[in-house]
Amino acid sequence: MHNNIVDISWWDLSIAYLLLLIPISVFWYFKTGLVKDTVVAAVRMTLQLLALGVYLEILFRLNNAWLNSLWWIIMVLIASYTTVKRSELSQKLFFMPSSIALIIAIFLIDLYFLKVLLHLDFFFESRYFIPITGMLLGNALRTNIIALNSYFGKLVAERSFYRFALANGATFREALTPFFREAIKKAFNPSIATMSIMGLISLPGMMTGQILSGTSPATAIKYQIMIMITIFVTSMLTVMLTILISNRFVFDEFKNIKTGLIK
Secondary structure (H helix, E strand, O other): OEOOEOOOOHHHHHHHHHHHHHHHHHHHHOOOOOHHHHHHHHHHHHHHHHHHHHHHHHHHHHOOHHHHHHHHHHHHHHHHHHHHHHOOEOHHHHHHHHHHHHHHHHHHHHHHHHHHHOOOOOOOOHHHHHHHHHHHHHHHHHHHHHHHHHHHHHHHHOHHHHHHHHHOOOOHHHHHHHHHHHHHHHHHHHHHHHHHHEOOOEOOHHHHHHHHOOOOHHHHHHHHHHHHHHHHHHHHHHHHHHHHHHHHHHEOOOOOEOOOOEO
16 A cells, blocks of 8 residues: 555456456357457457556656657557447548547547646646547547447448438438438437436546545546546547548549448
């Protein structure tokens, strides 16, 4: 224990991995094919976080704007690649739109959060800039995957409905609106539900981490409220921008859907 913070030994951390035997057993019993994916994901998570821990120590110590910006760009590009891959969409068509949307949305919210809300003198302050960006990206990624799956999956599956709407006088925007509406509802229903129970049956991980590290509950709660609002807005901006920018890549000059959208 140091400064009233209970540390976790490496031995205790290794024991925590035994909990994974529960979902792995379920996956194996029902032959879901997810056992290998789960093990690989757990190993990757461990190695990536250990490497990140070392790297963040260096970033925090140097606190250099160029290094922090480079890491910011890398995180955005990885998030964009992962979003498209998990959405089972074409990287050729969707990587650039997804990257542009993430860069715009994350930069705007970072700027608002760090300069307007926290009043930081140094925008690239690594102790805030990197973790906040990572939290926004992680949540926006999940929402974006759901939205893209819904929007483009349904658009391809029901292209006859889309063509029927155009043939009956609907504008391009009007023909796409039902698909857009459905994607937004599916993507944001979980987020709205999470916000509605926050503090009642859900104690957020970030707030828990702050409290465990010695931060007062009042300060932790204020940070959590800001984080939840900015995550929600970031996710909305990302979804809207990704779909709107992608529409310029996936339709030809006659408003027909290009082939090869979904892998």
